[in-house]
Amino acid sequence: MKLKKAWLTAMAVATVWGAAGSAAQAAEQYIGLPSYRVGSYAAGGTGVFGGWIDYMKLINERDGGVNGVKLVWQECETEYNNARGVECYERLKQHGEQQNVLFAPVSTGITFAVFERVAQDKIPLLSIGIGRSDTADGRVFPWVFPMIATYWSQASAIVGYLGQREGGMDKLKGKKIAVLYLDFAPGKEPFPVLDRLAQKWGFTTEKIAVAMPGNEQQAQWLQIRQMRPDYVILLTYGVSNPTALKTAARTGFPADRIVGWWWAGAEEDVVPAGEAAKGFVAGAFDPAGTDFPVIQDIQKYVYAKGQGDMQDPKRVGSVYYNRGVGHGIIYVEALRLAQEKFGKGKPVTGEQMRWALENLKLDEKRLEAIGAKGLMPTLALSCADHEGSGRVRFQQWDGEKWVPVSDWIEPDRELVRSLVEESAAAYAKEKGITPRDCSKEQ
Template sequence: MKLKKAWLTAVAAATVWGAAGLGAAQAAEQYLGLPSYRVGPYAAGGTGVFGGWIDYMKLINEREGGVNGVKLVWQECETEYNNARGVECYERLKKQGDQQNVLFAPVSTGITFGVFERVPQDKIPLLSIGIGRSDTADGRVFPWVFPMIATYWSQASAIVGYLGQREGGMDKLKGKKIAVLYLDFAPGKEPFPVLDRLAQKWGFTTEKIAVAMPGNEQQAQWLQIRQMRPDYVILLTYGVSNPTALKTAARTGFPAERIVGWWWSGAEEDVVPAGDAAKGFVAGAFNPAGTDFAVIQDIQKLVYAKGQGDMQDPKRVGSTYYNRGVGHGIIYVEALRLAQEKFGKGKPVTGEQMRWALENLKLDEKRLEAIGAKGLMPALALSCADHEGSGRVRFQQWDGTKWVSVSDWIEPDRELVRSLVEESAAAYAKEKGITPRDCSKEQ
């Protein structure tokens, strides 16, 4: 028994596994490499997202014995949200024993760019939910990249759509002035093409104002905003720059109710440090906060009640970042189910099989309700040409203690966004000498 305990301790020290004990080691296992970030300036996002994802896999192992009897196992690699470390983790996680990693999801646009051209050669799908290059939604050019739920371009369009609703119609945006406060890194600039086209379409003006990373000094920017006197501020920031923005806005007299953020600025960790300055702030979300979802309650009952939860602070279960991670886990597990249905139940799938499953994944409202995730995420339907699958975003407002939903799922301007996606993807294909797939020939 002492030897057995020592062996298990050694395994736990080297890697984080979803299946524990010798019995699980003898069963079929599905390996996943997770490039997480639990330290550094963006640790709040990393611990929440990857904690929620891991807890969902623990739930599937506990409640169902895995996916069709295949236990879920995983190994983490700390990236610190650093691009170079992320690429190192990609290489380190590519294989575990004789199993290939079947999905790489760094939850970082920079790391996504860093491995972008590696995944086709290694045949490992790149999952970039809500991040990365928006033109990768065109699966004809980017067959191994999946910017699912809502790309930055769809998110930007949904934000403008939400502002149009607040004004009483999109035509009411004509003549409005909108300041775009962005963190000066790749994700902060990604929404610009859509915002520029929508400004031209609806007649509003934008002024883009950069914040140097990490964003803990913004006095000059908010003085510029006060002089500009905009109708709204769109906040494209992350980490410490979010509460800094809200506190500085309050000091300069700009109301939080007129600030609308993207999904990187809409977590509890973004508003609680800002105190009263955050009350009324609105942010986009495609995995809203809350514990009223059946799947979150199952995690509380079957994982945390047994002391097996990944979060050091169980109070974060149901938070925005955490629920976002559960959404990642749902997509991963549902794709595994679909791959097994096509390629054989009861055995691990390959990266190529996972790619097929992601491309054919459909999660309608009926299926979301069946897995306890109704309202936790929008319905999805991917295809050979469409690797986004939704584009919908809903908005929630901070009331001082919790996030409150203030909209239904808002559709992006699909025609405008898709035309931009295809235009950009075609330019990339021409530059790289890529012949786009003919989706009519894909099964």
């Protein structure tokens, strides 16, 4: 009898323990992170993914997760390589019983490579500031989210900034703008917008290619010197950024007349150029700085406890780092929204996450509550609009730090959206896709 009682007790304990265990397991939300911490673009990868992970650590540490659901993640090293990116996509797809709910490779090449897989697997693809601009049309690309600003919006914002500097868009008439671009897909992505804006405002553009990796640009800058442009728009990445700034200085082109896109606007792009970078202006959707309350909270709750992800804590608050925090905020806010709709305190699926991303709205009030006011522009996505903002800020390197020199600049929405719809419609026709009717979706 005693033995039977002991046996029953053991069974009961095991059952309760098991249930508690599975409940604990269920109260975790998994995400797979295709990071790149080694190789050519490791400086960017460690910053972006470091910031993202630190934000998730902050949410776990300070708030106990999202409505009690702890955030867990697994990294896979892509080295910013497309083939490895696809391999990582497959590896990260499933984690025990949970499916990956968001794939964000922070690489245009990998974004292109997994483009069609995400739709089959029902995993949203987050491509903040990268990827194909026409994927902003959610009717044709329901699983892709080129949030905050696409290359097309950015190109339009750069022209808008130049117009502001000149004292009005009409003042751009007759101006000559050299476009120095790295000869890879993202480098050429802004061309359609630049061409149409050149027609609209009466300026001319001269496009000059720099072959990958762009560590020697003497010939290009001598051509620019001969051309004598009013401005140079810099669409380069990695080592080609400091090389461009150094070579510009060597050939006598002033840095303050060079305006870069956001992949030229991190500390890693200007520090190696030293004095030559002083005065250079670059776009940003995630300005640098440690004054944002959310960054201070990360320092308080994560770094003060020695749990930070950055090998060099001085990089906290840098452009790449803050970009990663921005990714983290979008992920967590979408998760929160998905839980509100589909059940609080439970992990969500890829399809639920997609719904949340499409309905995500981050206004000034919410950004202030998160402690990220000014760290990113306000966002409002919809079924048709997967970009949600398009606004870009510009900052200038003073030799020590980035200093904001503009407010959030709106792109030429009408022009950009017409291009997006035109290109998306062509893609839909080519692939035989019937665009979604957003009026019928909730």
